[in-house]
Amino acid sequence: MSDFVVKVGGEGGTDSPTTAGEFMAQAAIREGNAIFTMRSFPAEIRGGLATYSTRLCDHDVLSQGDRPDVLFCMNQEAYDKLVGELAPGGVLVFDTDSVTLDAGAHADLTLYGVPMQSLAQGHVGEKRTKNMVLLGVFSALFGMPLDTLKQCVRDKYGKRGEELVAVNHRALEVGSEFVAESLTKTDPFAFEPHPEAARRQMIIDGSQAIGMGALAAKVEFFAGYPITPATDVMQFLAEHLPQLGGQVIQVEDEIASLGACLGASYTGAKSMTATSGPGLSLMVELLGLATMVELPVVIVDVQRGGPSTGLPTKTENGDLNLAALGAHGDAPRVVVAPANVQDCFYDTVGAFNLSEAYQTPVILLSDQSMAMRAQAMAVPDMDAVELRERRIVDGEPGPGYRRYELTSDGVSAVALPGTGTRAYHMITGLNHDELGYPSTNDGPLSMAMMNKRQRKLDAVRGEPGWSRLHGPDEARIGVISWGTCEGAVAEAVDRLNAEHPEAARALHLRLVWPLPVEEIMAFAATVKRVVVVELNFSGQLNQLIRAETLLPTELVRKFDGTVFTPGEIADQLRDLMPEPVVPPAVPSSTLRRRPTLASTLAK
Amino acid sequence: MSDFVVKVGGEGGTDSPTTAGEFMAQAAIREGNAIFTMRSFPAEIRGGLATYSTRLCDHDVLSQGDRPDVLFCMNQEAYDKLVGELAPGGVLVFDTDSVTLDAGAHADLTLYGVPMQSLAQGHVGEKRTKNMVLLGVFSALFGMPLDTLKQCVRDKYGKRGEELVAVNHRALEVGSEFVAESLTKTDPFAFEPHPEAARRQMIIDGSQAIGMGALAAKVEFFAGYPITPATDVMQFLAEHLPQLGGQVIQVEDEIASLGACLGASYTGAKSMTATSGPGLSLMVELLGLATMVELPVVIVDVQRGGPSTGLPTKTENGDLNLAALGAHGDAPRVVVAPANVQDCFYDTVGAFNLSEAYQTPVILLSDQSMAMRAQAMAVPDMDAVELRERRIVDGEPGPGYRRYELTSDGVSAVALPGTGTRAYHMITGLNHDELGYPSTNDGPLSMAMMNKRQRKLDAVRGEPGWSRLHGPDEARIGVISWGTCEGAVAEAVDRLNAEHPEAARALHLRLVWPLPVEEIMAFAATVKRVVVVELNFSGQLNQLIRAETLLPTELVRKFDGTVFTPGEIADQLRDLMPEPVVPPAVPSSTLRRRPTLASTLAK
Amino acid sequence: MAPINETPDAAVPALTAAPTATVARPQPGTRRRPVRPAALPEVLPLVTPEPQPTVEPSYTAKDYRSDKEPIWCPGCGDFGVLAAVTEVFAQRHMDPDNTVLVSGIGCSSRFPTFLKGFGFHSVHGRALPVATGVAMANPRLDVVVVGGDGDGLSIGGGHFTHACRRNPNMTYLMLDNEIYGLTKGQVSPTTTDLSLAKKALTTPFGTWEWPLDPVSLALAYQATFVARAYSARKQEMVDIIDRAIAHDGFSFVQVISPCASFYNSFRAKAPQVKALDESHDTRDRAAATALAGDHAAVWLGVFYQDTQPTLRERFHDLGELAQKGREHVLGEVFAKYM
Amino acid sequence: MAPINETPDAAVPALTAAPTATVARPQPGTRRRPVRPAALPEVLPLVTPEPQPTVEPSYTAKDYRSDKEPIWCPGCGDFGVLAAVTEVFAQRHMDPDNTVLVSGIGCSSRFPTFLKGFGFHSVHGRALPVATGVAMANPRLDVVVVGGDGDGLSIGGGHFTHACRRNPNMTYLMLDNEIYGLTKGQVSPTTTDLSLAKKALTTPFGTWEWPLDPVSLALAYQATFVARAYSARKQEMVDIIDRAIAHDGFSFVQVISPCASFYNSFRAKAPQVKALDESHDTRDRAAATALAGDHAAVWLGVFYQDTQPTLRERFHDLGELAQKGREHVLGEVFAKYM
Numbered sequence A, B: 001m002s003d004f005v006v007k008v009g010g011e012g013g014t015d016s017p018t019t020a021g022e023f024m025a026q027a028a029i030r031e032g033n034a035i036f037t038m039r040s041f042p043a044e045i046r047g048g049l050a051t052y053s054t055r056l057c058d059h060d061v062l063s064q065g066d067r068p069d070v071l072f073c074m075n076q077e078a079y080d081k082l083v084g085e086l087a088p089g090g091v092l093v094f095d096t097d098s099v100t101l102d103a104g105a106h107a108d109l110t111l112y113g114v115p116m117q118s119l120a121q122g123h124v125g126e127k128r129t130k131n132m133v134l135l136g137v138f139s140a141l142f143g144m145p146l147d148t149l150k151q152c153v154r155d156k157y158g159k160r161g162e163e164l165v166a167v168n169h170r171a172l173e174v175g176s177e178f179v180a181e182s183l184t185k186t187d188p189f190a191f192e193p194h195p196e197a198a199r200r201q202m203i204i205d206g207s208q209a210i211g212m213g214a215l216a217a218k219v220e221f222f223a224g225y226p227i228t229p230a231t232d233v234m235q236f237l238a239e240h241l242p243q244l245g246g247q248v249i250q251v252e253d254e255i256a257s258l259g260a261c262l263g264a265s266y267t268g269a270k271s272m273t274a275t276s277g278p279g280l281s282l283m284v285e286l287l288g289l290a291t292m293v294e295l296p297v298v299i300v301d302v303q304r305g306g307p308s309t310g311l312p313t314k315t316e317n318g319d320l321n322l323a324a325l326g327a328h329g330d331a332p333r334v335v336v337a338p339a340n341v342q343d344c345f346y347d348t349v350g351a352f353n354l355s356e357a358y359q360t361p362v363i364l365l366s367d368q369s370m371a372m373r374a375q376a377m378a379v380p381d382m383d384a385v386e387l388r389e390r391r392i393v394d395g396e397p398g399p400g401y402r403r404y405e406l407t408s409d410g411v412s413a414v415a416l417p418g419t420g421t422r423a424y425h426m427i428t429g430l431n432h433d434e435l436g437y438p439s440t441n442d443g444p445l446s447m448a449m450m451n452k453r454q455r456k457l458d459a460v461r462g463e464p465g466w467s468r469l470h471g472p473d474e475a476r477i478g479v480i481s482w483g484t485c486e487g488a489v490a491e492a493v494d495r496l497n498a499e500h501p502e503a504a505r506a507l508h509l510r511l512v513w514p515l516p517v518e519e520i521m522a523f524a525a526t527v528k529r530v531v532v533v534e535l536n537f538s539g540q541l542n543q544l545i546r547a548e549t550l551l552p553t554e555l556v557r558k559f560d561g562t563v564f565t566p567g568e569i570a571d572q573l574r575d576l577m578p579e580p581v582v583p584p585a586v587p588s589s590t591l592r593r594r595p596t597l598a599s600t601l602a603k
Numbered sequence C, D: 001m002a003p004i005n006e007t008p009d010a011a012v013p014a015l016t017a018a019p020t021a022t023v024a025r026p027q028p029g030t031r032r033r034p035v036r037p038a039a040l041p042e043v044l045p046l047v048t049p050e051p052q053p054t055v056e057p058s059y060t061a062k063d064y065r066s067d068k069e070p071i072w073c074p075g076c077g078d079f080g081v082l083a084a085v086t087e088v089f090a091q092r093h094m095d096p097d098n099t100v101l102v103s104g105i106g107c108s109s110r111f112p113t114f115l116k117g118f119g120f121h122s123v124h125g126r127a128l129p130v131a132t133g134v135a136m137a138n139p140r141l142d143v144v145v146v147g148g149d150g151d152g153l154s155i156g157g158g159h160f161t162h163a164c165r166r167n168p169n170m171t172y173l174m175l176d177n178e179i180y181g182l183t184k185g186q187v188s189p190t191t192t193d194l195s196l197a198k199k200a201l202t203t204p205f206g207t208w209e210w211p212l213d214p215v216s217l218a219l220a221y222q223a224t225f226v227a228r229a230y231s232a233r234k235q236e237m238v239d240i241i242d243r244a245i246a247h248d249g250f251s252f253v254q255v256i257s258p259c260a261s262f263y264n265s266f267r268a269k270a271p272q273v274k275a276l277d278e279s280h281d282t283r284d285r286a287a288a289t290a291l292a293g294d295h296a297a298v299w300l301g302v303f304y305q306d307t308q309p310t311l312r313e314r315f316h317d318l319g320e321l322a323q324k325g326r327e328h329v330l331g332e333v334f335a336k337y338m
């Protein structure tokens, strides 16, 4: 079994460490391994330190891992800033042309010096191939087949001419040959190719997956305004949606984005926008309108570090309060949160389904880490993807048409303009009667309408398939998480269970609002202590859970702009582990269990 | 002891029932009574049914009471819509010229028919004096001294000429004489004048009180955008602030309002804006900025019925979620909520004090009912009003000046531009270092800054004087409330205690965020069951309390756009009353008690 | 917007329109984009064509009214606009099933309530973005936006700019009463009279802010149809609104519509308003701009009109461009990322 | 804004300014307000006058730089603007203690970071409202707003309008690169070149939206000082910015400042830019408007300048009006409600 993390660091503009990392990841996939990548950018617009880290694993991988085992430093800044991250016993590969090591340090590391710069310049004749030389070194040192890397290069650059391919191939060879001639491998890390296990997979990041999910859900209209790290979603759709007959427009601000989506949705079009925290803040008034007029719309929020402009290139799961409760008055809406790139695809489809079926805005909370992270994903089987549609009036319902009929499930059929229904009516953000007309002096009616809107949400609470369990059926500690933490939580739980049987289990929620209270209670009944793990300051999900369940939860949080490692979570859970004495108060078997998707995780 | 509610209803534009009600209230004050008024407006811009109700009470009054005891109907619509509200055994006075009674109904009521229209037209010669004729009738039927009413009329219209006064006096007499000649009093309601107890008091509504509070706090800058029911605050300040040397500007939208306030605050000016729910929704992004750059600013939100455009002329306490938690990322801020007109004054001063002392945005939640309600209030003793100021850099601190110095209380001294400090620095919504400069790659620093901001809020939690207790020291049921409900809760508690000793007590919070957890726990320890009473759909305070305390609270709520009556609360509390068996689990004496303002209520 | 009893591509003679030429705006250097031919595309990008219902030709103006009575004050200028709009709808045989009225918040924004058709009464200042979404997603709809001067120039002023330059196919009627009516009288960006401003609620000592002229702004924003009408001159208003609806692209009409309750300017306006001279060339943006800023009179009529590609055509083009030689099914998108 | 080493009321000869006349805009009927005399009030309404510190006369341009190195890409046009601004500050002997730089979000909005003085880096599009608050609350401060074309015309477009018509005393430099730089290249409201637009991230098939011209807009919004400069022509830029800061009221300068990374238009602009003719009358708004819309060249220089009451004077007046014969102490306010 092989499982190690390789990180490459260098100057963003010139060294292109990201390209090296991407090829590494792609080759690993083709060799039947699993990957989990992370990127980081400098604060400068151009230049500065960029990093790319890839976990290479010949079995399924749940998280980015703990610390890098192998670090490639392409310049001094990378060495200075990153060498401290290396795991004990790790490997440092550095460019002897540009890195000066601290004298006497690193006794516990394996060091390989490579004159990357001179090899690229002198032997390949092209300074910019330094990252390819690095890849050649990687190939020879850790056993990544060079031909696979070469094929990746050909697939990417082939259409730009044989010369470009040749020079990059040459650089790969130069790197690889340097290792053969000048280095002796002394470290234990080895990549294990399993080409027989390789499946044809896409390598995509979270934003591309969201875009694909929207296409799969048959999105028809997208309006947006650029903002880091959400622009990629618009960029993806701008490239692909027009070809499938839909429209993408960049408008003047986020208020206009959501406004245009509501207008489009009013005509029956599936509509979506994507933004980050500051944009979501600006949308609050129109979000309330969406709930009030009961228009479907999907709002993607790729969360970044807050509050305010905060940490635009860092990650956080800190927009839950705003997404769930940010409204004047009570404006029930749905919030879902994928946990990985694959979820980004399927949960976007799910978001459209909930939105259209319940005629409600749905906010999908992704985050910077998911947006920046490439993962491998099997091509979706579109026949297995169910799409749900809006309840539409067909034919002419006659003059008494009630747009907001007080039905038992809260959902009323919609007459769309221009479809020959002659069901003339208006929609308004004012309190209204069943016909849709303003009514601001009828208390019982306003209450009935408020209850109608909430009724829809209560039904959403029972929608299946929006959570995953991990670990044994009963355990001393039960972890509840949301957002990008799932993989690290799952690995931490595995580690604890390896230490003590039945130490921990986990429930990961992807439908975060309305809260699936029954499911949480059932889970809580199987554990001695409930711990909520999340990536924000105040424990936003934790507070919602406590308010709705009164469970005496513990909170494990992080808010420095980076994701959790499995080790960090495991450490904190160990501290919170209750004594293994009393069995759970309520026998778990007496509580109703809902079907979960535990088994689908990272398959 | 006299205590009854008089309601006047008529056509807003022509009958002017509001003017009649206002004179009634003013005269009652001059006769040493207490009042509690309520107004309602039609949805139409002009015309439609308007009502004014006044509770007249020769002892202190806490709420608007339950149902009207006496109803004056000036037109058919008033009769049709309002007669059902009358308390059993009530009195109906109607204009025989315009109202046709339902045949055979009202056996339980006392009926007085008065040809108001013809008396005004025929005997006074001016149709528009119908409301004065009504006041004359009121005077004679219920014992309000006619001279006092006459004096009120003179004080209001005197400067517009003797003729106007005379015609109105004539109308008062005509009404009064009609009663003497044509009616026999058969009902039990009687106003009891106590001119000896009369104090010189202001009669003001909540918005005027907020404006006065701002003046008292020495506000220097106000920027706003009109919105019902908050415009009155801007209107009051536009009239008075320039005379005291400050500035009021109507800007292009609510985003600009808060933006301009932050700019003004940056120069050291005490700044304020006022809006209602939709405007607060638009301010969310800049609210986050205010927290991040640590600028003091007071945002008044006069809440109306939501969500979305909702019920603009109705009331609700439904913006608490947004005020406390509406932000991307965690942006701690302060939320206070006055309970009555007097609070509107003192809590506005308090809001400025907290804002300046802690360099934080403070949201003050008033509501439509408080804005529309006139109450009597003693002229504030300005010597007793303490003002707190921003911690300012004096002199030249030198080049290393740290705007965001990580102090133990979280508060850092500010260097203001143009004051000769030469402490050049910048402020930004990005994460920043102690000097104020952007820092987006230093996790520990971002965490330290987040903790700094929270530290300030934790200190606010302990600020004294922001709550009131009502009822005995221990009780079976403990009611926690916020916003406009206090009076009705207090009366309900009194009624329950009259039925069973130690049945109920109440804790009313005016600092609603950060939540005073210790105080709530201490209160909870003195009761068997905690009930939260509030005026919104989801129980927003209730959820916050449950999340922070895990108390198994019950919720009593209302969300039809109107305020609670004491009777409604008492009924619901009776249903929730626990059996009077076990004493409270924790002896209350072991818990620390904080000084409260219980005794100041309605003084 | 084509009347629904004709096929959408047939040429529709506008009832009262002056000859509208396809005017190429000057295009030197790289500063301006080439003008596209004005022909309408046969295929619309997004919505599956629905059978176009036809309306009874017998529909009169009042048949276009809903059964709701306007809640405006007696004497409000908006009544006149409502009458004119229904008359235009009747004479153009508009199909209510195909008509969408979009508004923000304000007295004038209550407009959709009183008309037969589909109405979206959104929030303050956001009518134009909402209407842009409507018009893009279903280009066959007749979209009319109605709102106030505050709604459109104060809180919504940022959207007005971009609606004009995008040229979506819709008509925007700005009912300008120079005041905030619904909130009971505060100055608006168009308030011109200092003495009246002093009576406004939040400016008891007056305001000195320079008033904006909506027509000048629409011209600066490159709108392709710009006009001004006056609520008290009905037939003229009918003609202007008719031409606005007939226009292919974004048509803007400032309708001076005084507020009877808080800023009654009927008396002040009457002597100032004058119909634009017949000789005014509506293809001359510079002349239009000069007339809009003219202080000698408040000119009424169509200031400017030209034919430019609409948002709908642009997106059609974009779709065609996109579809040339590229993936058309989802599977091909997936394949690109393998 | 007066240089701080003179008393605020002294007349300051602008270093390079053309003669600035007090131009009365036409005022017929009730449509326009009377022009007030241009004298500055002696008493300022709000802030207690602080002693005005003087700056070392030896301050050179680089002394106005903070110790932060700009994080802009090599070749970014904004470097030139930074150099020009510090030079203007030096030649005007501006006091950093009295200077407030306000910005929104964008590459250009990082400006305050690199200058010595007080800086408020607010949020995207909101620099002008924030700056208005600064300028109103302390009228003695020298307020300079710096931001991008997206910041000022897209998300912040609604505020630009009202800042111009209010005429607060501040200078607004819009660093126009016709692109969103910070978010790595999307079209902005000023993007003119269709082929470049196609390389922008969110418009892979191009955009047809009509570009806005910031100078034309400022003129339509009734700004009292409107100019255009070009980052690659330093001395001219220095002169223009100097005159802008010297202007009493709202001064707007569009600075063409190309983005080296995502829309490098230095090459395209070079042959187009031309200095305005000496003969251009800066008191003629109509001529300025025509030149701004001219397609023959991208004119550089001061298009328009006139003297109008500033927001500060207006509020001073308002305060005086308010204080005449009315309550001046809180007690009198209370008394009014008894």
Ligand SMILES: Cc1ncc(C[n+]2csc(CCOP(=O)(O)OP(=O)(O)O)c2C)c(N)n1
Residues within 6 Å of the ligand: B225, B226, B227, B228, B254, B278, B279, B282, C105, C106, C107, C108, C109, C124, C147, C148, C149, C150, C151, C152, C175, C177, C179, C180, C181, C182, C183, C188
């Ligand atoms: C976000 C928000 N801010 C403020 C308001 C209050 N408001 C409603 S209508 C209006 C202005 C009305 O003026 P205008 O748009 O000119 O329309 P009119 O009533 O004059 O027709 C305002 C400020 C609101 N509804 N929403």
Ligand SMILES: Cc1ncc(C[n+]2csc(CCOP(=O)(O)OP(=O)(O)O)c2C)c(N)n1
Residues within 6 Å of the ligand: A225, A226, A227, A228, A254, A278, A279, A282, D105, D106, D107, D108, D109, D124, D147, D148, D149, D150, D151, D152, D175, D177, D179, D180, D181, D182, D183, D188
């Ligand atoms: C509310 C909000 N929306 C979007 C963004 C993302 N954003 C930051 S800067 C910017 C535009 C930058 O363009 P411009 O204003 O022209 O400045 P430049 O970088 O070109 O100097 C955008 C869209 C944001 N920070 N906040």
Ligand code: SF4
Residues within 6 Å of the ligand: B045, B046, C071, C072, C073, C075, C076, C077, C078, C107, C108, C177, C181, C182, C258, C259, C260, C261, C262
């Ligand atoms: S307030 Fe003015 S604009 Fe509104 S309905 Fe009344 S008259 Fe018309």
Ligand code: SF4
Residues within 6 Å of the ligand: A045, A046, D071, D072, D073, D075, D076, D077, D078, D107, D108, D177, D181, D182, D258, D259, D260, D261, D262
């Ligand atoms: S991206 Fe463009 S505007 Fe931004 S710093 Fe780089 S060159 Fe300048």
Ligand SMILES: [Mg+2]
Residues within 6 Å of the ligand: C106, C148, C149, C150, C175, C176, C177, C178, C179, C180, C181, C188
């Ligand atoms: Mg108006």
Ligand SMILES: [Mg+2]
Residues within 6 Å of the ligand: D106, D148, D149, D150, D175, D176, D177, D178, D179, D180, D181, D188
């Ligand atoms: Mg730009």
